[in-house]
Amino acid sequence: MAQPTTDGDSTGMSAVTKATRVLECLAERGELTAAELAGGLDEPITTIYRMLGNLESIGWIERGDRKGAPVRLGIDLVAIGQAVESSLDLRAAARLSLARLAEETAETVYLCVPDGQRAVCIERVDGKYTRTAELTIGGSLPLHQGAGPKAILAFSPADVRENYIRALRASQSNPITEPQATGLERELASIRAAGIVESDGDITPGVFSTAAPVMDHRGEVIASITLSALKAENDARDREFGKLVRREAATVSTTLGYHDGSR
Incomplete structure (x- = not known):
């Protein structure tokens, strides 16, 4: 079986790291737009849009209530956090x-x-x-x-x-x-x-x-x-x-x- 390349591993870890930073930013500041996230994380807006699409597809973020298409942490992620808490x-x-x-x-x-x-x-x-x-x-x-x-x-x-x-x-x-x-x-x-x-x-x-x-x-x-x-x-x-x-x-x-x- 072919082994993953170092570049592939690096790219995958980079995506995980960026997703983690997005979630941490939302946890700290609540609802944010893609533009606000891009500015706060110093990432291209296209990268943020792609990241938000992936996170929304698995239920880890959801659409917020403010104008300007903001997002916030999703209920599925909250459930995961509660499961971790109860397991401690x-x-x-x-x-x-x-x-x-x-x-x-x-x-x-x-x-x-x-x-x-x-x-x-x-x-x-x-x-x-x-x-x-x-x-x-x-x-x-x-x-x-x-x-x-x-x-x-x-x-x-x-x-x-x-x-x-x-x-x-x-x-x-x-x-x-x-x-x-x-x-x-x-x-x-x-x-x-x-x-x-x-x-x-x-x-x-x-x-x-x-x-x-x-x-x-x-x-x-x-x-x-x-x-x-x-x-x-x-x-x-x-x-x-x-x-x-x-x-x-x-x-x-x-x-x-x-x-x-x-x-």
Whole structure:
């Protein structure tokens, strides 16, 4: 069987690269005309027309609503993106990072995800002192309690945070006061500025925990990674733990398609 020539491979890759640039441009800017794409990508208008015809024939772009025959990403491409998203297993993506943290520190690490107004532990790797973990698999805490839940709440959209605090104020069983609500808002702002949460005995006396958010490809928080340890006198490990947890949370976020600047 004859082998493809180098020139043929190069031409094919060039077409794929150009198509990718067209799709990326539409994803970033929405509806665009062929002329706008040609100008933005510095490509001949004839090349853009040919590329758009090919992409429309497979359903990856469709006609837009503005005047001037604009195009936008097609529903078939959106479906492909959703299929890829649903195939990503958060637990699988985080497992290596959790194991690495537990091995490096000999402490317990766990992964939490939001579930309504609570955060649920869905994965955990035990360290030497397993009793230090605030959550077992399947256990949960309110979003404003504990390092892991707070990391999720702090990086949630503003309306989610506001609605949560409003619900705490209106709680029938254990409502928070206005000063407490203001204090929680300030704490969440500080967490967003720092990028991590540090909890010293908030849930279990003598235990400190450090957590960082895990972001998806849209820049939205979908989980948190927490490292939990016994607090020793003159213990400075929390500073080291912050760097380690931030590193692994960033690693998992990148695996899920997150890029700095998305949020």
